[in-house]
Amino acid sequence: MKRLLEEKVTALHGAGGLVMDKLLRERILPKFPIRAAGPIGLDQMDDGAVLDLPPGRLVFTTDSHVVKPLFFPGGDIGKLAVTGTVNDLVVMGARPVALSLALVIEEGFPLADLERILESAAAVLGELGVALVTGDTKVMGRGELDGLVITTTGVGVAERVVPDSGVRPGDFLLVTGPVGEHGLAILAARNALPVETPVESDVAPLWPALAAALATGGITAMKDPTRGGLAAALNEMAQKSGVGMEIEEERIPVRAEVRGLCELLGISPYELACEGRAVLAVAPEKLAEVLSALRAHPLTQGAQVIGRATEHYPGKVILRTAVGGKRFLEMPLGDPVPRIC
Amino acid sequence: MCLAIPARVVAVEGNVATVDLGGSRARARLDALGEPVQVGDYLLVHAGFAIRRLDPADAEETLRLFQEILALEEGP
Amino acid sequence: MRELFSLRDPALAARFRELLRKLQPREPVRIVHVCGTHEITIAQYGLRSLLPETVEVLEGPGCPVCVTSTQDLDCALQLAERGATLCTFGDMTRVPGTRMTLEEARAEGADVRVVLSAADAVEIARRQPERPVVFFAVGFETTAPGTAAVLLDNPPDNFFVLASHKLIPPALAALLSIPPVAIAAFLAPGHVSTVIGAGAYRAIAARFRVPIVVAGFEPLDVLYGIALALRQLREGRAEVENAYPRSVTEAGNLRAQELMRAVFRVGPALWRGIGEIPASGLYLREEFAAHDARREFGVEGRLGEEKPPGCRCAEVLLARAVPTDCPLYGTACTPLTPVGPCMVGAEGACNIWYRYAGRPRL
Missing domain, CATH: 3.30.1330.10 (PurM-like, N-terminal domain)
Structure with missing residues (x-):
């Protein structure tokens, strides 16, 4: 006993x-x-x-x-x-x-x-x-x-509450680092996929990395792209804020090993959870200040502007793709699964 | 249907190749390929099986075909 | 280096857009592809936004997961519920059978595993020799050689295959056999064609006088394929053209074809929402009976009509009906409770129609 x-x-x-x-x-x-x-x-x-x-x-x-x-x-x-x-x-x-x-x-x-x-x-x-x-x-x-x-x-x-509904047309949209790592690491481990990958969860606290950026007062809305990943976070922010979003796919940071494995599995890195990233909307006049605050901290030094909020298509997120096409980036319908077709 | 992606061979053991995808590695069986495979080759891998060895020269040839039809049709 | 095979240059795409505009026909045309991965490329890269007004590209019955019959899926569910370890591809686990999906069966305690390959299922069988392991083998000619290879490679006794592989050329012929046909041209699937060869479509193109262009899966490959199809239409030709020569040859992958012939025989098959198509399915040959899940567990599905009552997917695919003409649309059949293949696939005609009230133009 x-x-x-x-x-x-x-x-x-x-x-x-x-x-x-x-x-x-x-x-x-x-x-x-x-x-x-x-x-x-x-x-x-x-x-x-x-x-x-x-x-x-x-x-x-x-x-x-x-x-x-x-x-x-x-x-x-x-x-x-x-x-x-x-x-x-x-x-x-x-x-x-x-x-x-x-x-x-x-x-x-x-x-x-x-x-x-x-x-x-x-x-x-x-x-x-x-x-x-x-x-x-x-x-x-x-x-x-x-x-x-x-x-x-x-x-x-x-001192200043930042809701996820505060995006205004014209705001810049940022992500604080490469996306998809946590979700992919979990997916590979959970399904015991016969792959070797250096991909690890990005799980990390966003404090104090975001402290200086918050202090600028330029962040109008913020969300952590956990379940449903970047796609869910952007859609939720767009819907709640009543704005449209135009995202440039080429600017979304995704590590090569994440992209390679996502291609093999047929899943989108934008639908995979992050646990150490934030999606921010930033007032145009504060962009430079917020970016330099983010880039001063190792966790958020990969921060990127990925697009802007607009008055068009309220509640929708439009992705301008690598070849110059446009499509809706949709709210994911459940956890991604590997596919063959 | 039929998601298949190009991947670079980093090792071959019997009828299984290890392929690299931007730093992540997976296995590709070679049973359905009627030709020998070497390290450095590119394979088109579908559902764990290589279905074609890809030649980088053919990728360049594809670009040439694109240019050809574009040039042909871009005239007045 | 792998990027060499990524054909995604935006400047070239812009030129293709211009080219397609020049080639656009006066009357609206429908180009049908029969491949989930084509649809993914088209959707993911927003290629529809680059097409001229009169050109519509539709997804035909081309995703093997979407067209897997409810009967076969019910067989798989039954095997899982009876205690077998059921292995299949991830996207197959989300498609509903009569009562539930395989994912839901797992939630109720069945042992359902997602595998990336038939070889993974064999590995699982070797690790648990005391328990039957069934590989629910869906997919077209691209996928079937892998299933064949593991059966020829001395699999363990507890490994079984529930074969539900299907063939593309008979499906094209079937779609074209039901008049009136509103399909102007086909984009043939590049990876199926890598295995069967571009030559496999020549008889169909000639018999039905329809252009068939074999296309690859990079965004520029698809734009190139559409350009070749439009050029054929403009010139009044109806031929097989290979727009994916870096992967597809006239004869295809002979070794892969040999594997398939050694293991499978051809028979009639049920396509979800469409019904029976003659000589469009692959079944295990007698020599592999010991690994045939249908025989071993007596779950042989009955062939016959399998269109759920009211489902009009076949007509939607043939462009003879719009989704709202179907009595099930929006009531019994929604993206979360799909009945036919047009609703099962996220980019199926009915699924898109449901989410956007028609296809949005961006």
């Missing part, structure tokens, strides 16, 4: 008693370097955390993370779970302050894997100086879920 408790997650871990307490105190809490953002934080293990927030508007977001496989080239579900929530705050214009993290674990899940996952979550938060202030752990029976679900909730503070 003792051995099992040390190697695998069992029902006892989720039951709230001593076993759980020991697991949390010994193996989970110490991994997170910053555990409070006010008088009551993680260490107190109270019913909630109490935060002292800097002035500004409170931005609040939550996301449940499931990913298969849990460990993938370039990251794992732990890194993804905290990064995803941090990035949701950042693309709202907020500086991330504190996160909560809730685990739902399948009985029998290896503790060593759980530790690795939490270590990578902790590493991201530590680097950012963002606190983990509260959390929860539940265990479900074997077969009742697939491994692990992590829910993270985050709060941040924004």
Whole structure:
């Protein structure tokens, strides 16, 4: 029994008693370097955390993370779970302050894997100086879920909130780096595709890379192109803002190895998720300032202007293709699958 | 139908070639190709099988054909 | 270096646009291609926006995934539900059978795997010798040699093929046999033709007096193919022209043809939404009965009418009806619940019509 408790997650871990307490105190809490953002934080293990927030508007977001496989080239579900929530705050214009993290674990899940996952979550938060202030752990029976679900909730503070609906005709549209890497890395790993590829997930927190660009006040709208990739992000921004978009395909950054593998699989890199990129609309008079702010940080130094918002075709995204043709870049209908035709 | 793409051969072992696609690598079986394949060749790969060896000279020939019809028809 | 084969130069494309304008006929013409990958090139590069007003390029019944019969798909679903590991190409998993898609069957617990190749399915079979592995083999002449190759390469006993391969020339002939024909010319699929050769279309072009241009898949290849077709129409010719000579020869890939002949016999096949086309399907020869999923598991589909009641895809493909003439359109048949091939393919006539209320011109 003792051995099992040390190697695998069992029902006892989720039951709230001593076993759980020991697991949390010994193996989970110490991994997170910053555990409070006010008088009551993680260490107190109270019913909630109490935060002292800097002035500004409170931005609040939550996301449940499931990913298969849990460990993938370039990251794992732990890194993804905290990064995803941090990035949701950042693309709202907020500086991330504190996160909560809730685990739902399948009985029998290896503790060593759980530790690795939490270590990578902790590493991201530590680097950012963002606190983990509260959390929860539940265990479900074997077969009742697939491994692990992590829910993270985050709060941040924004001086100027940036919605995804603020694009105005004439604004420049930017992407902060090459697209398609996370989605492709996951697709290759999930389907055990018989390919060797250097493609890794781009999962990375957009803070502090976007801090200086936000401070210019020139960003009118922003979104992280996660599920559905660049195509979904642009369409959503166009629809919510009531503007059209004209995108130059040649300007969309895509790494050669991503393009090559996408061609083999017959999928579009624009529909693949990114986890370390942002799509921005920028007021024309602030373009130079925003670009130089972005290019000063390694994560966003590949930022590119990919097109402009227009009054034509409101709600639609038009792609001017490599050969000079035009087409709609459509909202993807589900995750891409490799095709033969 | 029939997505098939040109890929460069980086290794050949028996009836399987390893092909490069801008840094990503995949396997291509050579069963359906009636000719020998060498490292550096280009193959047209469909669903894991090479269906044709491509000659870079033929790609240039294609461009010549394009120019030919364009020139022919661009007259008055 | 691979870029050498990427024919995407915008300056040349602009010249082709001008050329097509010069070649444009006075009366509207419909050029039909029969290839999902042609459609992808055309759609992805926005080539329709480069065509003159009177030229319309339509997707015929050319995506093997779209035309796979509901009966065959139901056989595959049945095998997956009965505990076999069912391997197939990714796009096949999204097409609905009578009750569900293979992707939905997987969500309900069936072991459905996406593979890139018949060879991957054999690998899976070797790794799990205790369980039957069925490769749902869809695709035209381009894909069938790969299926043939793995069957000739001593596959494990637990490897089975559910053969649903189809042949392109009989489909072209069938489309042209139903009058009145409103198809001015065909773009023949370059990769099918790489295998079967440009010569395979000569009898059809002569018999039906229709220009057939074999075209490649780079955007400039397609524009070139359309230009050759328009030139034939202008000159009143109806011939087979090879616009993809860097890959297609007159006789095709003889080795690939040999593999197919060794493994398959030709028989009638059902095409989704169209019905039965004689001599258009490939079935495993007697020698491969031990690997034939249809025999082994008794899931032999019945041949016969398979047009879902009311579906008018065949007429839409033949340009004798528009999507809104079909009683299923927009009610039983939508992009999320497609019935016929015109709705299954994202660029099928009905699918486009549904999303844009007609084909938009950009």
